[in-house]
Structures are given as structure tokens and as C-alpha cells.
Amino acid sequence: MIRLGIIGFGNISTTLLTLLKDVLEDPLEHLTIVCRPEYESQVNQIMREDFNDVALENSITSNIETLINNKPNLVVECAGHDAVTEHIPQVLSAGFDTVVASVGALADAALADSLYDAAHKGKARLIIPAGAIGGVDLLASLKKHGKLEVSYRGIKPPAAWSGTLADKLMNLDHLSEETVIFSGSAREAASNYPKNANVAATIALAGAGFEATKTELVADPNATGNIHEYSVNCPLAHYTLRVESLPSSGNSKTSVTTVYSIMREITNRIGPIVI
Numbered sequence: 109m110i111r112l113g114i115i116g117f118g119n120i121s122t123t124l125l126t127l128l129k130d131v132l133e134d135p136l137e138h139l140t141i142v143c144r145p146e147y148e149s150q151v152n153q154i155m156r157e158d159f160n161d162v163a164l165e166n167s168i169t170s171n172i173e174t175l176i177n178n179k180p181n182l183v184v185e186c187a188g189h190d191a192v193t194e195h196i197p198q199v200l201s202a203g204f205d206t207v208v209a210s211v212g213a214l215a216d217a218a219l220a221d222s223l224y225d226a227a228h229k230g231k232a233r234l235i236i237p238a239g240a241i242g243g244v245d246l247l248a249s250l251k252k253h254g255k256l257e258v259s260y261r262g263i264k265p266p267a268a269w270s271g272t273l274a275d276k277l278m279n280l281d282h283l284s285e286e287t288v289i290f291s292g293s294a295r296e297a298a299s300n301y302p303k304n305a306n307v308a309a310t311i312a313l314a315g316a317g318f319e320a321t322k323t324e325l326v327a328d329p330n331a332t333g334n335i336h337e338y339s340v341n342c343p344l345a346h347y348t349l350r351v352e353s354l355p356s357s358g359n360s361k362t363s364v365t366t367v368y369s370i371m372r373e374i375t376n377r378i379g380p381i382v383i
């Protein structure tokens with residue numbers, strides 16, 4: 109049994125809670141949800157109606173101090189880049205291990221430094237999940253050898269790019285073929301497309317870094333889901349990994365594999381086996 113804190117109550121959190129209902133043998137000891145103040149009563153109602161049995165005790169709040177006072181064993185951020193800036197330095201420096209889903213936020217070097225300092229100060233761990241992609245274990249291992257060449261391509265249907273910079277650059281509704289909407293470094297991708305470049309950021313952090321990770325973002329009217337592919341070349345090994353994932357039902361920008369990866373971060377902290 110663990111005490112869990114979740115920051116954000118959108119698509120990832122609610123899908124995650126639905127999965128936890130199925131996979132947990134025993135309820136969590138305690139669950140804190142941190143949401144925006146204006147959603148508190150709505151979140152309370154949804155928790156009561158749909159997720160009451162995920163934990164023995166629930167606490168819904170918009171105040172991060174409440175989460176800290178509830179002493180979670182693990183905190184999961186799934187709220188967005190602003191929430192990383194607003195809450196995570198405080199949570200880490202208070203000593204609580206935190207899984208950050210909005211990995212692209214770490215492309216901001218000053219914010220990344222403040223998170224590392226906070227984790228150091230609090231003797232806590234900043235945990236970067238594999239998220240929508242896999243194979244990050246091998247990439248992070250090969251990083252120790254160095255001399256990595258890494259390129260990433262993220263392909264999503266045009267609708268997944270709506271409301272992003274691409275929407276201003278082209279008419280997404282009228283694309284008839286695969287169209288590259290961005291080509292450059294993982295750092296530029298993460299700052300220009302914050303909601304769509306978390307995978308680029310994860311690969312960059314695991315491997316060759318934000319500047320050296322070549323990134324292409326693509327809108328494809330024929331894509332039925334979100335496709336992430338990356339290639340790694342180094343003197344020890346080379347591999348290409350391609351994941352075709354369904355989008356989450358609640359947010360076409362988010363691949364559903366992300367939610368399963370975050371679930372694994374939780375279940376790996378329960379029970380005798382970590383894999």
C-alpha cells in the first residue's frame with residue numbers, strides 16, 4: 109500500500125485511476141489529487157462517483173501544501189509545463205519522489221537546474237518516465253559510453269496539432285499528405301510544441317541531450333494514431349524503435365502508452381518485483 113499524490117486531473121490522471129482500479133490488488137493507503145481551485149468541487153464529485161475505491165482515503169485540494177502534509181511515497185505530475193514550474197521544485201525540496209510527465213518542461217535549462225537543485229536539497233528523486241515511447245532504458249545505458257547519434261520523428265494526425273504553432277503555419281484541415289511541421293533540435297521542439305514534444309525531450313534527456321537530438325514533428329492525415337520512432341547509433345549498438353499508439357480517448361495529443369508507462373512507475377513501487 110502506498111500513499112500517492114497526483115497533480116492534475118485531466119486525461120492522463122483519470123485514465124490512470126481507471127487502470128489502477130483494475131490492476132491494484134489492494135487499494136492505495138491514501139490518494140491526494142491536486143487540481144485547479146475552480147475544479148475542486150467537480151473533481152470531488154468525480155472521485156466520489158468513479159474512483160472512491162482506488163484508495164482507502166482521498167484528499168482533493170488545490171493547495172500543494174496539503175499534498176506535502178499528506179506525506180506521499182510518490183507524486184505524479186500530469187498537469188502540464190506550468191504546473192511543473194509552479195509545484196515540482198517545492199515538492200522535490202520537501203523530499204518527495206516525483207514522476208514528471210510533462211518532460212518537455214525540462215528543455216528550459218533554468219527550470220531543469222532548479223528541479224535538480226530541489227531534488228538534491230530534499231534528497232528526493234526526479235523520475236522521468238519512458239512516457240509514450242519505450243526503450244529509454246537502453247538509450248540511457250548507452251549514454252554512459254557516449255558518442256551517441258540520435259534522431260526522433262513524431263507523427264500524429266492533423267487534429268493532434270490543433271492549437272499549436274502548426275495551426276498558424278498551415279491549414280491542418282486541408283493536408284492531403286504527410287507534412288513536416290518542424291525540424292530542428294529537441295530543445296526547439298519542446299519549447300515550440302510543449303504539448304507534443306515530451307517524447308523528444310525524454311529521448312534527449314536519456315541520450316544525446318537537447319541540442320544534439322535531431323527532431324522532426326509530422327502531421328499525417330493518414331495516421332490512425334500517434335507514431336513515435338527514433339534511431340540510435342553509437343559504437344556499441346544501433347537500433348530503431350517505432351511505437352504506434354492509440355491516442356488517449358480524452359486528449360488526441362497524448363498517446364495512451366504514456367498512461368501505461370506512468371502506471372508502471374506506480375506498480376513498480378508496490379510488490380516484490382520491479383520490471
Ligand SMILES: NC(=O)c1ccc[n+]([C@@H]2O[C@H](COP(=O)([O-])OP(=O)(O)OC[C@H]3O[C@@H](n4cnc5c(N)ncnc54)[C@H](O)[C@@H]3O)[C@@H](O)[C@H]2O)c1
Binds near residue numbers: 186190241
Ligand atoms: N511524457 C510523455 O510522453 C507525455 C505524453 C503526453 C502528455 N504528457 C504531458 O502530460 C500532461 C498532461 O496530459 P493530459 O493529456 O492529462 O492533459 P489534460 O489537459 O487532459 O489534463 C491536464 C490537467 O491538469 C490540470 N492542471 C493544469 N495546470 C495545473 C496546476 N497548476 N495545478 C493543478 N492542475 C493543473 C488541468 O486543469 C487539466 O485538468 C501534458 O500537458 C503533457 O505535458 C507527457
